[in-house]
Amino acid sequence: MFGRDPSPRDPVTRELPVVVATMTRRHLKAVQAIEAQVSPRPWSLDLFRSELAQSEASRAWFVARRGGAVVGFAGIMLIVDDGHVTNVAVDPSCRRQGIASHLMLPLCRAAIDRGALNLTLEVRASNTGAHALYRRFGFAPAGVRAGYYPASSHGPAEDALIMWVHDVDGHEFAARLAALETELEVAVS
Numbered sequence: 001m002f003g004r005d006p007s008p009r010d011p012v013t014r015e016l017p018v019v020v021a022t023m024t025r026r027h028l029k030a031v032q033a034i035e036a037q038v039s040p041r042p043w044s045l046d047l048f049r050s051e052l053a054q055s056e057a058s059r060a061w062f063v064a065r066r067g068g069a070v071v072g073f074a075g076i077m078l079i080v081d082d083g084h085v086t087n088v089a090v091d092p093s094c095r096r097q098g099i100a101s102h103l104m105l106p107l108c109r110a111a112i113d114r115g116a117l118n119l120t121l122e123v124r125a126s127n128t129g130a131h132a133l134y135r136r137f138g139f140a141p142a143g144v145r146a147g148y149y150p151a152s153s154h155g156p157a158e159d160a161l162i163m164w165v166h167d168v169d170g171h172e173f174a175a176r177l178a179a180l181e182t183e184l185e186v187a188v189s
């Protein structure tokens with residue numbers, strides 16, 4: 001076990017806490033490796049770099065690490081009163097262990113700190129797992145963008161479900177985040 005990097009697949013590593021940190025350029029290789037595994041149209045390293053180069057007022061990006069390995073990431077873009085969740089992904093070997101939920105918490109808090117009143121996102125109509133994740137954070141379906149995701153070698157064109165959660169600066173949303181933080185026993189560095 002000594003002398004090699006920790007792997008998210010190691011049974012021992014799976015027991016370690018999830019730690020969320022601000023994404024920096026040194027995380028990007030691992031981030032892009034996850035992106036390449038999970039997305040039919042993966043973001044390039046240059047696109048991630050350009051996101052990190054945007055102003056702190058307009059973007060927030062986080063990585064989740066466990067045992068030193070990056071196991072997921074998430075980003076949000078701020079436009080006036082709205083925070084637009086632009087990307088959330090978790091290493092396929094680490095799913096259903098609360099990692100995306102750990103990432104969504106600071107993402108929501110970062111958006112609120114930057115003045116967001118509402119949060120929104122687009123998600124594939126077939127991605128019912130992600131719908132459930134976002135519902136946990138109060139997002140509700142508000143419409144459909146037909147054919148939003150173009151056809152690719154992975155499948156035909158697909159509609160996007162548009163989801164929103166409003167009044168994220170209010171008490172109700174604060175209580176939801178606090179309850180989730182307790183449930184997830186959040187550790188942030």
Ligand SMILES: CC(C)(COP(=O)(O)OP(=O)(O)OC[C@H]1O[C@@H](n2cnc3c(N)ncnc32)[C@H](O)[C@@H]1OP(=O)(O)O)[C@@H](O)C(=O)NCCC(=O)NCCS
Pocket residue numbers: 038088089090091094095096097098099100101102121122123124127128129130132133134136
């Ligand atoms: C969607 C995704 C980010 C979820 O990551 P995750 O770390 O597995 O999510 P969590 O463990 O925090 O799940 C939180 C809750 O969301 C729901 N959920 C998440 N994935 C689910 C799935 N595949 N099926 C059903 N419910 C799911 C569950 O309610 C879950 O709570 P539970 O495990 O206690 O039942 C991950 O599957 C992924 O990276 N998918 C590919 C990329 C993607 O689809 N991103 C979203 C695009 S908008």
